[in-house]
Amino acid sequence: MEDISKYRKTKILVTMGPSIERDFSKISDIIDGVRFNMSHAPKAEILEFLEILNKKNISKLMDLKGNKIRIKEVNRDKLFENERVIFGKDIVPNYMPKCIEKGHRILINDGKVVLIVENIENDQIIAKVIVGGILIKNMGVNLPESCFPSTISKEDIENIKFAIENDFEYLALSFVRTKEEIENLKDVIRFYGGKCSVIAKIETKEGLKNISEILDVSDGVMIARGDLGVEIPIEYLPTIQKDIIKLANEKGKLVITATQMLDSMVNNPYPTRAEVTDIANAIFDGTDCLMLSNETTIGKYPIESVKTLDRVSRVSECDISKHRKEFHFEKKTVYAGIAYAVDALYRNLNPKIVITPTTSGKTPLRISKFRFNSPIIALAPTQIVFRKLRLIWGVIPHKIDEIGDVDEVLLISREIAKELVKSGIYIVTLGHPKGEKKTNVIKVENI
Missing domain, CATH: 3.20.20.60 (Phosphoenolpyruvate-binding domains)
Structure with a gap:
C-alpha cells in the first residue's frame, strides 16, 4: 500500500x-x-x-x-424577446408532458432562455419568449410547474x-x-x-x-x-x-x-x-x-x-476536525452505535488509523461521517465494493481475498498497520461470528 x-x-x-x-x-x-x-x-x-x-x-x-427533456431538433438557432415559437415545429423536444398548461414556464439551457406557454393547439405548444438566447440540439429543458411520468x-x-x-x-x-x-x-x-x-x-x-x-x-x-x-x-x-x-x-x-x-x-x-x-x-x-x-x-x-x-x-481538509459540527445519526441502531463508539475512542485515544473489514461498504461509510483526521482503511473482499469505497470521504480501500474470523482479521490488520505506521494505537472493527456480515466488535491495538 x-x-x-x-x-x-x-x-x-x-x-x-x-x-x-x-x-x-x-x-x-x-x-x-x-x-x-x-x-x-x-x-x-x-x-x-x-x-x-x-x-x-x-x-x-x-x-x-x-x-429529462432535451431539445431533439431545432429549426431556429436563436430566440428573440417577445417572439412566439411553436414546440413541435420550431423546437422539437424528445417529449413534453401532457399536463403542461397555459402560463407554465419553459426554461432552456439551465434557465438562460425563458418562455411562457400562451396556448396549446393540437398538441402543439405556442410560447412567448421572455428571455432570448441561442438554441442548440440536446440542450436541457425544465418545466418547473409541470408534472412528469415516473416510469x-x-x-x-x-x-x-x-x-x-x-x-x-x-x-x-x-x-x-x-x-x-x-x-x-x-x-x-x-x-x-x-x-x-x-x-x-x-x-x-x-x-x-x-x-x-x-x-x-x-x-x-x-x-x-x-x-x-x-x-x-x-x-x-x-x-x-x-x-x-x-x-x-x-x-x-x-x-x-x-x-x-x-x-x-x-x-x-x-x-x-x-x-x-x-x-x-x-x-x-x-x-x-x-x-x-x-x-x-x-x-x-x-x-x-x-x-x-x-x-x-x-x-x-487539512485539519477537518476544526470545522466538524455536532453529528448524530437519525436512527439509533447497533450499526450506528458501533460508529459512535469508534468516534469516542478516536477522540480519546487519537489512533493513527482505523481499520474496518466490510462486505457492503456501509461500516466505513458510517464511520467516515465523523470526519477523522486519521485515515480509514476499509478491507474489501470484492472488487465492486473496493471501487464503491473510492467515493467515500477519508476511506482508503484495501483488497483482501476474504473476510475471515476474528483472529484472521486481527492478523491481517496488524500487518497492514505495521506497513502504514511506525508506532501507536490503531482501531479495528470486526464482525463475529464469521459469515454474519455485520460489524459488532471493536478492538484497540498497539504497535
Whole structure:
C-alpha cells in the first residue's frame, strides 16, 4: 500500500467527455471516479475506457437520463424577446408532458432562455419568449410547474443492462421526484442480477419535498445544482445544499456535490476566489465527493481543473476536525452505535488509523461521517465494493481475498498497520461470528 499521507480524503468524480478523453492518463492517478452521462456518452466510447478504469480501480458511475427533456431538433438557432415559437415545429423536444398548461414556464439551457406557454393547439405548444438566447440540439429543458411520468424508459433499461454487464459500481437517476422511482430502479437492477448502488439526483422541487423518504431508499445523493438552481429561486440554493448534505449524513448516505464547482475554468486556466470558497464550504459541510461536469467534458482546461480541485480539497481538509459540527445519526441502531463508539475512542485515544473489514461498504461509510483526521482503511473482499469505497470521504480501500474470523482479521490488520505506521494505537472493527456480515466488535491495538 502507498504512503497514506499522499491520500486526499475528499473524493473527486469527473465526467467523461472530449476534453478529458484526450489527456485522461494525466489525471487517472488523481481522480477517484468517472461519471458517464448517458445523454451524451455513446456505449462504444465507454467501452474504450473500461479497461484502464478497472485496472486502476477507478469507480464508475452511469448517469441515467431519467425523465429529462432535451431539445431533439431545432429549426431556429436563436430566440428573440417577445417572439412566439411553436414546440413541435420550431423546437422539437424528445417529449413534453401532457399536463403542461397555459402560463407554465419553459426554461432552456439551465434557465438562460425563458418562455411562457400562451396556448396549446393540437398538441402543439405556442410560447412567448421572455428571455432570448441561442438554441442548440440536446440542450436541457425544465418545466418547473409541470408534472412528469415516473416510469423508467426503455433506453434507460438498456443502459442499466449495459452497466450491470460491465460491472458499474453506481447508477445515478436524474430528476428523482419520489421514492418509488428509486425503488423501481432497484427492482430493475435486481432483476438483471446487478449490484450497483443507486444515487438519487436531487434537481426538482418535488424531489426536495420528498427528500427524506427518497434518501431512505437510496444509497446516496447527488446535489445537482444546475437544474436545481433553475427549479427553485437561486437564492435558496446554498441553504438547501447544506440541508441535503446534513440530512444525507444523518441517514448514513454517500453525498456528491455537483455542477459548476469550477465553471470559470471551462474557459480560463485559474478558478475564481468564489469557486475555491465554494469547494471548501462543501467539504466543511460534509460532502463525500465533488464532481466536475463541463470542466472535463467541453472545457479548455480539464487537467488544470482536476488539479485545482485536488489542491483546494487537500488544504481544506487539512485539519477537518476544526470545522466538524455536532453529528448524530437519525436512527439509533447497533450499526450506528458501533460508529459512535469508534468516534469516542478516536477522540480519546487519537489512533493513527482505523481499520474496518466490510462486505457492503456501509461500516466505513458510517464511520467516515465523523470526519477523522486519521485515515480509514476499509478491507474489501470484492472488487465492486473496493471501487464503491473510492467515493467515500477519508476511506482508503484495501483488497483482501476474504473476510475471515476474528483472529484472521486481527492478523491481517496488524500487518497492514505495521506497513502504514511506525508506532501507536490503531482501531479495528470486526464482525463475529464469521459469515454474519455485520460489524459488532471493536478492538484497540498497539504497535
